[in-house]
């Protein structure tokens with residue numbers, strides 16, 4: 001089975017989220033669902049409601065169903081599956097078991113790689129996929145709509161690929177409400193979006209998630225869940241990391257908080273590590289996307305600058321959706337070095353001679369001497385160590 005969607009041009013691929021899944025990932029899904037297929041007592045049906053060329057439902061024993069909105073994909077599906085197992089249409093409109101000839105008593109196993117328009121993907125450029133869905137399934141992200149549709153079908157088992165951010169970002173997790181009320185994560189295998197080959201832009205973590213219907217889950221369950229990292233064989237557990245949330249503002253002031261900086265200094269807003277690394281840092285004038293940097297908090301933004309410069313682990317994709325990592329005690333202990341480094345390294349600060357001198361005076365930093373290579377190394381090392389926790393070595397994370 002090819003994982004290149006050949007019948008669509010690039011634009012239509014983006015619109016439909018038609019990035020077909022490589023065989024090795026499909027095989028993982030097959031392994032995960034194997035214990036549920038043909039389980040004693042019930043007929044099982046494996047269904048992919050966004051099937052593309054049908055990678056997930058081919059080669060399986062027993063009943064399968066496949067649906068897709070795209071004519072070209074459906075034509076290919078009809079070549080490889082029994083005609084009455086293939087359905088053409090929008091899977092987010094009135095999904096019912098009857099529509100797909102799935103019995104109420106059947107064990108329904110939903111599989112696949114539904115389309116998603118994560119804001120870090122190409123959809124960021126404003127090109128939205130077809131986002132028509134029943135009112136209660138509607139979400140700005142198609143993938144979230146698909147997860148809701150599985151709950152509507154009362155799938156017994158769900159084993160699909162989706163961005164990890166659906167689970168680990170608290171605001172996203174809330175949008176899964178109906179799904180999370182009935183499904184519990186059993187396994188979560190992580191890989192980089194780079195594995196899809198065709199998607200451009202910033203890499204982000206994707207999960208092969210196995211959910212069982214029954215007891216639901218809450219955000220705390222996600223925080224303490226041991227995800228398995230496919231490439232490294234390590235684990236990734238959210239509560240092993242501390243982030244700058246609560247310590248450093250990520251957004252410009254809304255109703256509360258000072259609107260002007262007593263330094264005349266602002267920092268470009270960032271949602272997560274990926275956007276921090278991508279966006280500008282310090283700005284010397286107010287800006288719609290500018291976080292207000294207060295004099296007494298300058299060292300924290302100096303920390304962000306160092307983080308931006310030095311955080312580059314081989315598995316950076318894994319952390320992309322998290323807020324910047326930090327060990328607050330380390331930040332405090334290194335505040336002067338962080339300040340000296342930012343003042344000498346960031347072009348906006350280097351240019352603002354007066355502001356720079358006054359900040360240096362606040363922190364007792366001598367700007368006449370360049371930051372020593374040994375100090376840079378110490379900062380780099382401290383920041384790179386933050387990443388050692390999750391993927392490679394769970395013990396180290398706990399020893400934080």
Ligand SMILES: C[S@@+](CC[C@H](N)C(=O)[O-])C[C@H]1O[C@@H](n2cnc3c(N)ncnc32)[C@H](O)[C@@H]1O
Pocket residue numbers: 003016017018019020021048049050051052053054055056067068069070073089090091092112113114115116130
């Ligand atoms: C990421 S591809 C996955 C294809 C296939 N499951 C695979 O992994 O190789 C997503 C598929 O969803 C289809 N799709 C997008 N929106 C849909 C909708 N509302 N209803 C049904 N299929 C849809 C696209 O045409 C595309 O084939």
